[in-house]
Amino acid sequence: MRPAPEVEVIALEKTYPRPFWPWARVRGRKEAARQALRGLSFEVRAGEVVALIGPNGAGKSTLLRILSGLLLPSAGTARVASRDVVRERPGCRREVGAALADDRGLSPRLTARQNLEFFAALYAVPRSEVDARLHELARALETRRLLDREVRTLSTGEKARVVLMRALLHRPRVLLLDEVTRSLDPGAARRVRTRLLSDAAARGAAVLFASHDLAEVEAVSHRVLLLDGGRLAATGSFAEVRPAAESVFAAVPKEEE
Amino acid sequence: MRLLLAFLRRDLRIATAYRLNALLLVSGGLFTLTLFYFLARTVGEAPAVRGRYGTDYFSFALVGLATAALLRALQLGFGGAVRSAQNDGSLEPLLGAPLSTLHVVTLMGAWPVANALLRSLGLLAFGALLFGARLHLHPIAFVVTLSLSALAFCALGLLSAAFVLVFKRGDPFTYALDALSYLFAGVLYPTEVLPPLLRALARFLPATHALHGLREAALRGAGPAQLLPTWTALLAFCLILWPLAALALSAARRHVEQAGTLPHS
Numbered sequence: 278m279r280p281a282p283e284v285e286v287i288a289l290e291k292t293y294p295r296p297f298w299p300w301a302r303v304r305g306r307k308e309a310a311r312q313a314l315r316g317l318s319f320e321v322r323a324g325e326v327v328a329l330i331g332p333n334g335a336g337k338s339t340l341l342r343i344l345s346g347l348l349l350p351s352a353g354t355a356r357v358a359s360r361d362v363v364r365e366r367p368g369c370r371r372e373v374g375a376a377l378a379d380d381r382g383l384s385p386r387l388t389a390r391q392n393l394e395f396f397a398a399l400y401a402v403p404r405s406e407v408d409a410r411l412h413e414l415a416r417a418l419e420t421r422r423l424l425d426r427e428v429r430t431l432s433t434g435e436k437a438r439v440v441l442m443r444a445l446l447h448r449p450r451v452l453l454l455d456e457v458t459r460s461l462d463p464g465a466a467r468r469v470r471t472r473l474l475s476d477a478a479a480r481g482a483a484v485l486f487a488s489h490d491l492a493e494v495e496a497v498s499h500r501v502l503l504l505d506g507g508r509l510a511a512t513g514s515f516a517e518v519r520p521a522a523e524s525v526f527a528a529v530p531k532e533e534e
Numbered sequence: 535m536r537l538l539l540a541f542l543r544r545d546l547r548i549a550t551a552y553r554l555n556a557l558l559l560v561s562g563g564l565f566t567l568t569l570f571y572f573l574a575r576t577v578g579e580a581p582a583v584r585g586r587y588g589t590d591y592f593s594f595a596l597v598g599l600a601t602a603a604l605l606r607a608l609q610l611g612f613g614g615a616v617r618s619a620q621n622d623g624s625l626e627p628l629l630g631a632p633l634s635t636l637h638v639v640t641l642m643g644a645w646p647v648a649n650a651l652l653r654s655l656g657l658l659a660f661g662a663l664l665f666g667a668r669l670h671l672h673p674i675a676f677v678v679t680l681s682l683s684a685l686a687f688c689a690l691g692l693l694s695a696a697f698v699l700v701f702k703r704g705d706p707f708t709y710a711l712d713a714l715s716y717l718f719a720g721v722l723y724p725t726e727v728l729p730p731l732l733r734a735l736a737r738f739l740p741a742t743h744a745l746h747g748l749r750e751a752a753l754r755g756a757g758p759a760q761l762l763p764t765w766t767a768l769l770a771f772c773l774i775l776w777p778l779a780a781l782a783l784s785a786a787r788r789h790v791e792q793a794g795t796l797p798h799s
Contacts, residue, residue, distance in 0.1 A: 293794050339794075347630055349791040371632035379797075381623025384544065386551040391544070398540035399631040443627070 281359050282320035283451050283483035284344060289317040289353035291339050291507075313339040315507040316353070321483040323450070326474050328494040328515075329487040330522055331504035337487040338378050340504070341453045344485070345375040358450045371400070374449030376440045376457045378487075385429035389420070389439045392428060393446060400447035407446075414442045417472045419465065433460045441473065452477050454486035458493065466490075470497055491515075491522070537633075538644055545645030563657050564664075570595050571665045586724050587753045593668045595722060596661040597749045602721040604654035604680075605687045605741055609708055611646025612639055612691035613698040620702060626797045635787040636780045639695050640688075647688065651680075658752070669752050675761050676751040682768035683744035689775030690740070696782035700789050702798065715741035740775075743767040 291314040314336045321327045329337045342348035344357055346366050355362045358372035383392045390411065397407045415421040418438045423431060431439065437460045444452065458466035474497045477484050488494050494501060494515060501518040503511040503525060511521035549556070574592030583594045616639060619625035628638055661667040694708040715721065718732055719741035725733050736742045747764035750756035758765075790796040 294792065342794075345630055347626060347791065347796055348794055349788065367632045367634060370630055373630075375630060377626070379623075382625075382627030384548055384622070384624065386548050387544065391547065395540050395544045396627070396631075398536050399628070399633070401632075404536070 282356075283323050283325075283358055284319075284321035284485060285354075285356040286320070286340075286344075287318050287354040289314050289340070289343070289355055290351045291336070291343060291348070292351045313507050314343075314350070317504075317507070317509055318353075319502055319509060319512065321451075321485055323481045323483055324478050326478050326484040326486070326497055326499050328498035328501045329485060329504060330489070330491070330494055330501060330518075331510070332526060334506075335504040336507040337504055338455055339507075341375070341377060341455050341485070341487060344451070344453055345373055345377065346370040347375075347377075371447075372450045373453060374444035374447065374451070374482075375453040376437075376444040376455065377453070378455040383428045383436060383439060383443075386427060388425050388427055389431070389442075390424040392439065393424075393442055396443050397446055402447050410446055410448075411442070414445055417476060418442055418469055434462065434465065437461060438465075438469065441469070445473075445477075448480070448482075450482055452482050452484045452486075454484070456487055456489065458488075458490070466493070467496075491519075537641055541641045541644045542648060549645070549649070559653065560656075563653065563660065566599060567596070567657065567661055567665055570599065582724050582727055586726055587749055589668055589670075589753045592661075592665065593753055594724075594749065596658065596665075596667045597669075597752050598721045598745060600654040600657040600661070601683070601745050601748050602716070602741070603657065604650050605683065605715065605744060606712060607650030607653070608643075608647060608684060608687035609690050609694060609711065611650060612643035612688070613694035613705055613708065615639075615642040615646055616695045616698045617702070620698075620798070623797075629787070629796065635783045636692070639692060639783060643688065643691060643695070647684065651684070670755040672751050672755045672757050675757050676748065678758070678765065679744070679747035679751050679761060679768070682765055682772065683740070683748065686740045686744070686768050686771040686775060689772060689779045692779035693775070693782050696779070696786040699783070699786040700795075711739075715739055718742070720745050737767075740768065740771040743771070 290312070293311045293313060295310045317336070317340065329340065331337055339348065343350050343355055344362060346362055346369050349363060357369050360369040360372065362369050393411055394407060402410065411424065415424055418441055420435070420438050420442060423435050423439065428436060428439065437457060441457055444454070458470055461469060470493060474484055498515060501513065501515050502509060503518050503522050505525045510525055511518045571592055574590065574595060577591045580591040580594070583589065583591050587594055616625065619628060619642065628642065629635065631638060658669070662669050690711060694705050697705040697707055718725070718728065718736040719739045720736070725736050725742060728736065743764050747761055747768065750761060750764070
């Protein structure tokens, strides 16, 4: 029998409600409810690296936030490590390591090490293992010289690497990454994604990562999910999905000049 | 315990990184004491205070100010911690941890609570040692009253945090409670000077009971037997407010997760 998938999404829908109407009217806003995900279904198995691609607003970040337990779906089911993301929230979050878009969750006045030790306590990483895990991750992500610097002195790319360390520190079964290599220089991005994704897959973690970098997607993913307008437009290997992806990206309307 | 220490250590490190802020807090406390010392000398004998608590106006106001500062800090501390985390972007990773919202927000308020306790006890100590306030303290009764008052006000602080989680800025609940407490709970004057109707309304404010209990324990040396009714009232507030705070936080979390506004500042 095949083991249960680490990420299981069935007919998932998410609609962001329109703002409370009297308040929206006072502020002169005419926003309608916005449907971000429309009946999405897929699975990710242990050891599998799956890429999420699609134009801006396709629903990638919404999907990753739902799976991280930080956003409620409007309908459908999502399970992470066999736990329902709505009904078993704290337990589900324990199994997830997330580095989401625009993650600023590091205290600037603390060193990277102090920040990471704090999150290690939050995720109940055994005290005796924290130093060893930090050392191991710092070597993999090339952050050894950053650990004892205050976060406010780090560059954007360096902070992104510390955020990645935070996501990996408790050895999650599911890793959710939203454009994490965006702020790294090309060489660092290549080294980091190779080490990070191959290490995670080697220890049996399921990885779901969103990216706009198709070369990165081709290099590291086992499978690709192409999202368009909140729907799953295509799925398969990079080569299988590529024609559909090209037509989706080509069809994105440009702002009128 | 490990989590509590982790939050306290983190927030203490952040607080001590801003050295000027700590200096201003201490000088602010001394400024307030000096102000009230001379105000008390201007007021002279206050019969309403002398008759009720058997002490001078400065000692009466000192306990009132220390208590009000503590209660206000407790009431604002949780919401302030949530607001600060919204601004620096750490709220989402904190609420992404495998803990309940009540658990996380309570831990986020640990440092503001500890800080407020230290500041209020410091205010009392400075007032007694430097300005000659006459305290006749019953230590056990004082600690029990202080703990029950802090518990009740922590629940109010958590309710305020639920507002901040949803509305980000502007918390009408805390503003109203703070204003009502200063007006009717007897921070700067005994509730006996209020008209009977307002005095009756003041009994519905936890600050009224906290101020009364702490003054009795600190100024008259009242023991457990005399303070039992006050403790019962504070305990009743805790029993009502804590479940309410848990429900409010849970509802606020659900709201921001439905609307997708959790990462917004």
